[in-house]
Amino acid sequence: MSSDGIIPSKKSKGILEDLNLDLEVGIGKWEGKAVFTKEPLYIRSIRPNAPKTPKTSQPSGSSTSPISISSTPSPSPQTLSRPRAVPHFTSPLPRTTAIPTATPSSSKTPFSSRRGTTEPPPTQTFGITQPPKPIHPFFNRTRTAPPTSQPRYTAHYSSTEASSTQPSQESQTTSASSSRAPSTLDHNRDRELDLLAEEVGKLHFDYGYGRVPASSASQNKNNTINSSGQRTGDAHDKSKSKIEETTPSDVESSTGVSFRQISSNGKLQSKSTVIPSQLPMFHYDQYSPKPQIAYTSSTDEANDLLGCLKGDVLGFDLEWPPGGKYKVTQPDGSVKTVRIGMTWSKEKGGYVFGQGRTALMQFCDERLVVLVHLGEKMDIPSKAIEILRSPKIYKLGVQVRGDGQKLLRDFPQHFTPSTSACSSSETIPYEVGIKGLLELSYLARGVDPIGTGPGSTLIGLAALSQRYLRKQLDKSNDVRKGNWVEVLDQKQKDYAANDVYASLQIYKSLRRMAQENNFEVNLDRYLSNVDGSVPIPRPATGDNGEAVMRTELEIGERIITLGEGVKPPSPAQLGALSDFVKGTRIDKIATNKGIKVATAEGYICSALQVVGADFLTDEERRRLWEEIPRDTYTWKRNRELYNVLKKEFDSEAGSESETANDV
DNA sequence: GCCACGAGCTGTAACCGTCC
DNA sequence: GGACGGTTACAGCTCGTGGC
16 A cells, blocks of 8 residues: 555564564564554654644654654653554454564563563464464453553544654654543543552462462462362362373463463463363253253243242342244144244344244252243343342343343333332332443453453453363354254253353353452452433423423432523533542543643533532632633633632732633 | 444534644 | 633544453
């Protein structure tokens, strides 16, 4: 592509690839679309239209390059001038699996030496002819840019310019970062991760799911005791010992699920990998005592069985048939094809695929797996409703919220209030719903933030099983997408039981991990309740009885109602004002949100122009007056507010009233 | 096949700052 | 004070992941 294009030329990309970059650097081989940056960058644009007055003082970079990049940290977020986010390199590879790969030289820099970072070293591919696919991206992704005081965008230089930029020595010190603007939430999470990483780095981990350091392996082998005093080590079947006997060299020469090694001093040193296909398959009967599997399609029996479940943490899952055609064997032996979850669309002139109704509910505790087969018509047993509604019983699963929503759609009568419960208020409070749904992948992220990597997306049950149980979970399509409506065969029962029992075992592994490292886990942080509590706006009634639309705003802890037709402030403006009334200084708000102070000032004043200065208390108005300097554009653009405050707080207001108008 | 969710990319309105 | 152009924030889109 030409130098004007978005994609850098093969030549320039080749230069990047050929560079013998250090791990600290991050750009070694580009595989994704976005540009990743680890360090704050100076960017100096000398485009013809660039401002004549540079906003930052620059170290001398490559003078021939349209854009110069330095790894020197920015002195202040307020002084960094950047163009808007621009996509950079393109690649047919999926974005989320794009992993800047380390060059061999990267091994010179041990991961442990990288202060303030939490990402694992990039997957090493030495001697691998076929890069393995099965690694879950969340166990293998480099993290995004670390939290800095930078504004939202870091080093998103225009691709047009970058494409013609020769990689200078300085540019080599840049690393990969998403071109996506890191949100405030991202920043906060990154800060949390950094803090956690520091703490975790001090600890000695024996996760019980990765390779166990020799010293502790002998100690723990078959002797792990859970909090309830039960012996759990031997539950990890005979095949476990095979893994434990694997020599480090065996493991390191493999690829697949990556496990980071933590030395006795707690530092991350290197990683080893295990090919998932070498892992044994998960099966509930490998555990001791072997759980009983109870399959029923009788409501009474289901109630009895569910009543036998003990503890306040249960495995939970649902199965339903994807929409499609299914062959069903009739009582007389004949085979009939039926359509499930398909509806005829006149517009499309064909069937539209949907979903079948929930056909199977799985619950389990340590000793009992209950498979309640609802089939086509059976209603949810009352005991199951009781469990699902109870906030005190945690129901474990991956994308458990989706399961909850599915139940809510299929059986709304049990989890949503009747319409008679509607109040006259503008939102309808829902007292029921499905509570205590505990998202396992969020729990894993909380307990094992380094192992799961950055981000907040869901991690599949199979990936969790590989990592925390060292077992493969059968997720083959032939069973998964099968017909769950008809009476289940043994394969389906096993699949369903394994799914739900694996959730419980993963939870136990995570809990053990947290206990061993003195991490207090508040399970309520990982709940995904489904209570249908979506506010339903009801138009207010005007004096003449006609419905008028008003907007209710929550600012800080105060609620204010705007008049009809008044356009509410933008979310950013409301957020800034909300923070201000909570007592946060404006410069702090700007830093927290990664925006300029002037922008934060503008947001607050703009919001106040809408809600009115009276919204603020006397003290808040004084704070505003004192925190925003007189000679700012903020006051120029909000003169009305300026005059109000000046009159109130400026002792020389009278003599300067004309000046105020001139601002 | 569907659904839900998160991450990354992109267009654009709004904002900021300078010039006349 | 208006015009203008660069900068910033945000909404909406696409795509990939997970679930069945």
